[in-house]
Amino acid sequence: MRNLISLLSGAVFGAGLFISGMTDTSKVQGWLDIFGQWDPTLAFVLGGAIIPMFIAWRLTPGRRPLTTTLFPPQPPVRIDTRLAVGSLLFGAGWGLSGLCPGPAMASLGYGGPMHWVFFAAMLAGMLIAPYVVRLLQRPQTA
Amino acid sequence: MEPDWIWGLAGGLLIGFAGVILLWGNGRIMGASGILGGLVDGSARSEWVERSLFVAGVILMPLVLYPLFTKVDTHISPNYAVLIGGGFLVGIGTRVANGCTSGHGVCGISRLSLRGIAATVFYLLAGGVSVLVFRHILGVI
Numbered sequence: 001m002r003n004l005i006s007l008l009s010g011a012v013f014g015a016g017l018f019i020s021g022m023t024d025t026s027k028v029q030g031w032l033d034i035f036g037q038w039d040p041t042l043a044f045v046l047g048g049a050i051i052p053m054f055i056a057w058r059l060t061p062g063r064r065p066l067t068t069t070l071f072p073p074q075p076p077v078r079i080d081t082r083l084a085v086g087s088l089l090f091g092a093g094w095g096l097s098g099l100c101p102g103p104a105m106a107s108l109g110y111g112g113p114m115h116w117v118f119f120a121a122m123l124a125g126m127l128i129a130p131y132v133v134r135l136l137q138r139p140q141t142a
Numbered sequence: 143m144e145p146d147w148i149w150g151l152a153g154g155l156l157i158g159f160a161g162v163i164l165l166w167g168n169g170r171i172m173g174a175s176g177i178l179g180g181l182v183d184g185s186a187r188s189e190w191v192e193r194s195l196f197v198a199g200v201i202l203m204p205l206v207l208y209p210l211f212t213k214v215d216t217h218i219s220p221n222y223a224v225l226i227g228g229g230f231l232v233g234i235g236t237r238v239a240n241g242c243t244s245g246h247g248v249c250g251i252s253r254l255s256l257r258g259i260a261a262t263v264f265y266l267l268a269g270g271v272s273v274l275v276f277r278h279i280l281g282v283i
Contacts, residue, residue, distance in 0.1 A: 128233070
């Protein structure tokens with residue numbers, strides 16, 4: 001059951017990424033290009049995605065998910081160096097390439113070989129991330 | 143052809159529904175970088191089947207839809223340095239920050255999570271500066 005739900009969610013996610021324009025790097029960079037020809041399309045994507053999720057979160061108290069006992073716990077409120085540095089690095093790469101992790105997966109099948117180049121580099125970055133985390137934590141633990 | 147914003151809104155709603163399915167079905171946050179990252183570094187070994195199926199769905203569904211649409215060029219850069227550098231930064235950054243556009247952006251903001259909102263402000267700012275620098279100053283994208 002969990003596997004089926006995962007597959008369904010992935011398929012709907014992939015469909016949404018595909019038709020929304022999130023896999024079009026020129027639309028993404030157009031949205032981030034606030035100093036040039038700004039393209040507002042992605043504001044509709046993010047806004048549209050938040051609406052069902054906002055309602056879904058509101059309905060969670062006192063209920064439980066279909067296949068497990070608990071909803072994900074509320075994360076700590078702390079905004080730390082990891083969150084800030086990681087998000088800044090991610091944003092820099094997102095602007096440079098026009099791809100974030102979801103669309104990078106969704107475009108693998110039809111986008112051509114250059115998408116595999118990006119995907120491979122992204123996976124390599126994911127493997128290196130723990131070392132960057134250790135580097136960031138060194139000043140506090142020393 | 144309908145205007146882009148209608149496709150954006152429709153696609154956005156689907157992305158949101160995908161998040162609802164995973165949250166209410168499996169009690170999980172739909173974060174692309176978290177699901178993929180856990181598979182890559184082996185930190186989610188006990189869940190590898192369901193995570194792999196999620197990834198399979200994300201990759202296969204656009205392939206099914208692809209023939210039904212015209213104008214689906216992804217306009218990806220032909221420049222290896224841009225793609226390798228960009229991919230590297232996206233991979234490191236999303237794992238260090240524990241989330242990307244879907245986890246922090248869609249799931250975090252909709253939960254009114256301060257961390258999700260802060261992360262989104264940081265990566266949008268960096269994305270804006272990145273496009274400014276690489277497009278308008280250096281001219282490489």
